[in-house]
Amino acid sequence: MSSPPCVMFGQVVIGPPGSGKTTYCLGMQEFLTKLGRKVVVVNLDPANDGLPYQCSVDIAELVTLDDVMDGLKLGPNGGLIYCMEYLEANFDWLEKKLEQFKGCYFLFDCPGQVELYTHQNSVKNIFAQLTKWNFRLTAVHLVDSHYCADPAKFISVLCTSLSTMLHVELPHVNVLSKMDLMEQFGKLAFNLDYYTEVLDLSYLLEHLASDPFFKKFKRLNEKLVELIEDYSLVSFVPLNVQDKESMVQVMKVVDKANGYCFGDLEGRSMEAMMSAAVGADFHFASTLAVQDKYLESNTKTVEEEVMDL
Secondary structure: OOOOOOOEEEEEEEOOOOOOHHHHHHHHHHHHHHOOOOEEEEEOOOOOOOOOOOEEEEHHHOOOHHHHHHHHOOOHHHHHHHHHHHHHOOHHHHHHHHHHHOOOEEEEEOOOOOHHHHOOOHHHHHHHHHHHOOEEEEEEEEEEHHHHHOHHHHHHHHHHHHHHHHHHOOOEEEEEEOHHHHHHHOOOOOOHHHHHOOOOOHHHHHHHHOOHHHHOOHHHHHHHHHHHHHHOOOOOEEOOOOOHHHHHHHHHHHHHHHOHHHOOOOOOOHHHHHHHHHOOOOOHHHHHHHHHHHOOOOOOOHHHHHHHO
């Protein structure tokens, strides 16, 4: 009787350029290694040179962005799309590289080009092929937390996050990265949980209506907000990579999303499994703790904030 196929768990780390994907992979690799997991980091970004983490599989051995741009006279965006299509055409290379790390936990550091995750199919097909190879993956979508300080940018982030969730077709966790730098970009109009739980967005519309530039796009913004709220899929987990408690919270959400917490690769208590199973591990308390740590307290009620507008 043949043995059952080995199930491997991991994260595909995606997001726009500069959102902290490589730093996240480094921090999560160190964090999970200390917990006893055998962590393998796979670099799928052909533009990523000078990797700070210990990389077990590097796409640079197959193709690099510089070679593509020089050889085919493409720009950086076209070059990245070509590199992903080239990787898609060479699945055998990727499979051979990955099969030597069975039983490990994987972190896939992905390119930072937004259209790869919103409407171009190569990365989606790569993720689908990994799933066929018995990988149980969670898409960890990193977004700069400072976008919360600008209502227009935050609505754009919500649209991008929703589009990515629908296109990638994996269990999905949206993360607000660089929480420790958030206050440097302006004071938030509302408490942090308003942004992490994506509460009533009509209040953001009122903020936009007070700006002469966005006033003429009022109906467009209303329809975008209506679309986001109709799907009701987007929420965020705050993260500071240097904060252990913050990393634990993200790890719990990711492990629940890909099913790692229900496996037998680590000792787990029945209470932890039941908490994940019934969804009892709410984020509200942790979000309040993050707000107290990194943001100035906001004692005003929602009605008072609206009156200020």
